[in-house]
Amino acid sequence: MKSKMKAFVCRGPKQFSLEEVEIGEPEIGEVKLKVLYAGICGSDLSIVHGRNPFASYPLIPGHEFVGEVVESKDASFRAGQLAAVMPVVGCGECESCHLGNVNRCRKVKLYGVHINGGFAEYVLVKAKNLIHFEEPIQPNQAVFSEPxxxxxxxxxxxxxxxxxxxxxxxxxxxxxxxxxxxxxxxxxxxxxxxxxxxxxxxxxxxxxxxxxxxxxxxxxxxxxxxxxxxxxxxxxxxxxxxxxxxxxxxxxxxxxxxxxxxxxxxxxxxxxxxxx
Structure with a gap:
């Protein structure tokens, strides 16, 4: 498999370009997705224009995306499966995370804001943040999962x-x-x-x-x-x-x-x- 991919990279406010970057390999508990569709949210525009105080530059934005599993280091996913992404990543240790309220975690991170997101050909995602569809669904419908x-x-x-x-x-x-x-x-x-x-x-x-x-x-x-x-x-x-x-x-x-x-x-x- 190729080692590089095209990605929309923001290196700072109003500093963005289509670049060729390393794809990377999934670690234990991670999955490599081939991005099929990605939605553009208003918050993505705020990142591009420097109005999002949480953005960690340089960054590949995109938190609304769906893709095909091409490589998995987690037993719950296999190559060929369609999966959508739940972009909120909690620390897994605090009270909010234990209660299932990861969005309230004080150390919360998001794909496309703090972690490289879906405006790329491929993306590495934690398996616990992936949603597999039990029923057949088209990718252009599945991409609306996050909204x-x-x-x-x-x-x-x-x-x-x-x-x-x-x-x-x-x-x-x-x-x-x-x-x-x-x-x-x-x-x-x-x-x-x-x-x-x-x-x-x-x-x-x-x-x-x-x-x-x-x-x-x-x-x-x-x-x-x-x-x-x-x-x-x-x-x-x-x-x-x-x-x-x-x-x-x-x-x-x-x-x-x-x-x-x-x-x-x-x-x-x-x-x-x-x-x-």
Missing amino acids: LAVGVHANRINGTNQKNSIAIIGGGIIGSVILKVAKVLGAKSITVIDVIAERLERSLLLGAQDVINGSQHNLRELSKNQDYAGKYDSVFDVVGNDETLDIALDLLKPAGKLVLVAVPSGEKRNIDVLKI
Whole structure:
């Protein structure tokens, strides 16, 4: 097998190029994947532009990827299997890790942020971070495993059920999977807010009952309108800035639940505490 591969390498903020790098060999407990598909997340762009304080340069980004096992040093995987990656790596020793909450580990690392990720022909991954599909699935569908997991997790935190009226601020991929999971869980009503018409059209196709185009309305004023203010049991903020946070608080019913899906790292948020 060849020893080198092409990879998208970031050597610092706005310092990126397609390079030929060493593939490397898996250690005990690791698997070598041939990357088939990789998704581009907003956080990948923040790494490229130097807005992610956790990025460890030089780095191969990419945390949403799926691949074929070509070599395994772990008995649970064999060559030829299709596998998706759970990108969060905990220390394995702290209380959070023992409880299965690796995302809360104080020493947490992520493929594509701290460890080389999927924007390459091949990648080495710990077997414990791989997900094998029991049922047949196409790679271009399997690559959505990580975004889908975000949607499932967000709805679990919310406790989405048939009594929930929900607003989702941000109708991109993550907003869409939150919407789809909420529909499966039987949410009573779902409103999606975005500034891009195509995203809102997709939201309606996915089952949203109402959409609001922020490019055609003053959202701050609309969120205080009697038709929307205090209307929702739950609001998912998938944008994560001061304006959307303020709007989300206006939309919530008293004792409603706000799920912050997008929170830019290293930035302080201004919150009107009287709304909480």
